[in-house]
Amino acid sequence: MYNDGSEPVRSSLQDTRPRALSxxxxxxxxxxxxxxxxxxxxxxxxxxxxxxxxxxxxxxxxxxxxxxxxxxxxxxxxxxxxxxxxxxxxxxxxxxxxxxxxxxxxxxxxxxxxxxxLGALQLAFEELKRKLLAEGLFDQARKKPLPPLPRHIGVVTSPTGAAIHDILTVLARRCPAIPVTLYPTAVQGKTAAADIVRAIESAQNHGIADVLIIGRGGGSLEDLWCFNEEAVARAIAECRIPTVSAVGHEVDVTIADFVADLRAPTPSAAAEKVSPDQSDWLRQLRERESRLSNAMALTLKRLSTQLGHLGARLRDPRRELQEKAQRMDELELRLEKAIRQRLTNVAVRNDHLGQRLFMQSPRRQLSQSHETLGRASERLVSVMQQHLRQRRDSLEHLAQTLNVVSPLATLGRGYAIVRDSQGRIIREAPDVSPGDTISARVARGEMTAKVTSVKSADETGL
Missing domain, CATH: 2.40.50.140 (Nucleic acid-binding proteins)
Structure with a gap:
């Protein structure tokens, strides 16, 4: 409604129209x-x-x-x-x-x-995969085995990511004695590939790690793309240290997985693959300790048995000396027989030569032969005398040796051999009775005595 001035006039009636949105x-x-x-x-x-x-x-x-x-x-x-x-x-x-x-x-x-x-990244992935496969970088023959007991573990990953936390947690649980060195790197972005290559080179130059874990946690294809870069793949393939690729989750696959010496589905799995379980160690140690103890006991028992056998085979030195003395007697007899035979042979030869000389008759030859024979006889006598002296000296030395162990030498030190009237050796006091006649052999001579009393060993305290 409008008034005469053409201005709107408000109606006294309520506006029922719906509210308009701005x-x-x-x-x-x-x-x-x-x-x-x-x-x-x-x-x-x-x-x-x-x-x-x-x-x-x-x-x-x-x-x-x-x-x-x-x-x-x-x-x-x-x-x-x-x-x-x-x-x-x-x-x-x-x-x-x-x-x-x-x-x-x-x-x-x-x-x-x-x-x-297929997508640009997937196309690039497949193209690089075919290229490296043709070069043999995926071949199983070039992959290095992981050390069964690593002395030092290296990790190439981000220092702030979940991967390093998972790896350290698993290693602390399984084998906390193995030292771990982190080679920090970016694992996402434009500079990540170059950083990873430098971290791998640092680990090799450092020279303390004997196994290297390379990876990061999960993410999109773009997030994980630095592990599909050719530079990273070649750095892993050329690494002198055995490498374990641990990129993303189990379903994630990268070029790094193909060139690494071993692929782990997750960083935690990589830590388990490179580290031994200390509980298994302790169990094996106890088993080996038990086997070693049993082996030592068997060895000691065997050696003790051998020692007993050797002791039983050990001969009395007196018997050895007796055999040597007997052998010397045999040699002496053989020597005397050989000398007599030699003298006989020489005499026969002299007679033969004399006969030949007599048959030939030249006086000069006879004279020379007599001289030669005389010199030969002198040399023979001299040699035989010297030989006999040597044998006599050796015999005297053996006789002295035998005398040392002879019962007579024992008598010389004040002992006596006591016999009864029948000539039997008396070893114990109860073998005789008072009034019996006994004889005692000493070093020089023998004496006879009569037993006046007898005391047993118990009575004398011997």
């Missing part, structure tokens, strides 16, 4: 509805209208034959993309559906972009 309220509610309905989507289409302002953000549209949708990819996300997309590329994007409230534009905030089909 544009801001409408766009805000629409944005909330879109974001709650589409948490994350993958969309494939043709890239169009690509622009890259100085802010570093990317803006483009994704279209198919009928429709298109605006997209924005902010600098923090697009820095991970290694290949700059271009107009007309068929791509796949992952992102969140939202509404740009200021203009009311429906759009997608892109988190990841890749070529449609």
């Amino acid at each position: 544009v801001s309220e409408l766009n805000h509610q629409a944005r909330h509805l879109l974001e709650s309905s589409f948490m994350q989507v993958w969309v494939e289409g043709e890239l169009s209208g690509f622009s890259r302002p100085s802010s570093g953000h990317w803006y483009f549209s994704l279209k198919d034959r009928k429709c298109q949708v605006r997209c924005a990819m902010f600098r923090g996300m697009n820095q991970r993309i290694r290949t700059l997309p271009k107009e007309g590329d068929q791509v796949r994007i992952r992102g969140k559906v939202t509404l740009y409230e200021n203009r009311g534009d429906f759009q997608i905030i892109v988190e990841h972009i890749e070529p449609a089909g």
Whole structure:
């Protein structure tokens, strides 16, 4: 209603029309509805209208034959993309559906972009895998065995990630005596590959680790991509230290897994693979200690038995001397017989030579033969005398040796051999009775005595 001045006049009646939303309220509610309905989507289409302002953000549209949708990819996300997309590329994007409230534009905030089909990263992965496989870097024959008992464990990973915590926890539980050295490195981002290569080189130059764990915790393909870099793969393949790859979760597979000497599904599993279990050690130690104790007991028993046998075989030295003396007598007799035979032979030869000389008759030859014979006889006599002296000296020495162990030598030290009237040796006092006649053989002579009393060993205290 209007008055004459053409100004609106408020009606006294209540306005029953529905409440109108402001544009801001409408766009805000629409944005909330879109974001709650589409948490994350993958969309494939043709890239169009690509622009890259100085802010570093990317803006483009994704279209198919009928429709298109605006997209924005902010600098923090697009820095991970290694290949700059271009107009007309068929791509796949992952992102969140939202509404740009200021203009009311429906759009997608892109988190990841890749070529449609297999994807750029996957294509790069397969290409590098084929290349290194052809070079033999995956061959089982070139892989080094892990030490069964490492003296020092090296770890190439981030000092702040969950991987190092998991590794140290497992090692502390299984075998805390093994020292661990961390070679810190970035495990994500543009510089991560170069950092990993430098960390591997540092571990080799340090020269204390005899096994090396290389890895990180789980993440997306982009997060793990540094372990698919060719430089990292070649550094692991050329590493002189046995290596264990422990990248991501069990389902994650990287190029590093193929070139490493051993692949572990997780960092915790890598720690278990490189470290022995101290409880198993203790059990084995107790078993070996028991086997060693039993073996020592058996060895001592065997040696004791051998010692007893050797002791039983040990001969009395007096018997040995008796045999030597008997042998000397035999040799002396053989020597005398040999000398007599030699003299006989010489005499016979002399007679023969004399006969030959007599038969030949020349006086000069006879004279020379007599002289030769005389000299030979003298030498023979001299040799025989010297030989006899040597034998006599040896015999006297043996006689002296025998005399030392002879019972007569014992008598010479004040002992006597006592016999009864029948000539039997008396060994105990009860063998005689008072009034019996006994004889005592001493070193020089023998005496006879009569027994006046007899005392047993118990009575004398002997």
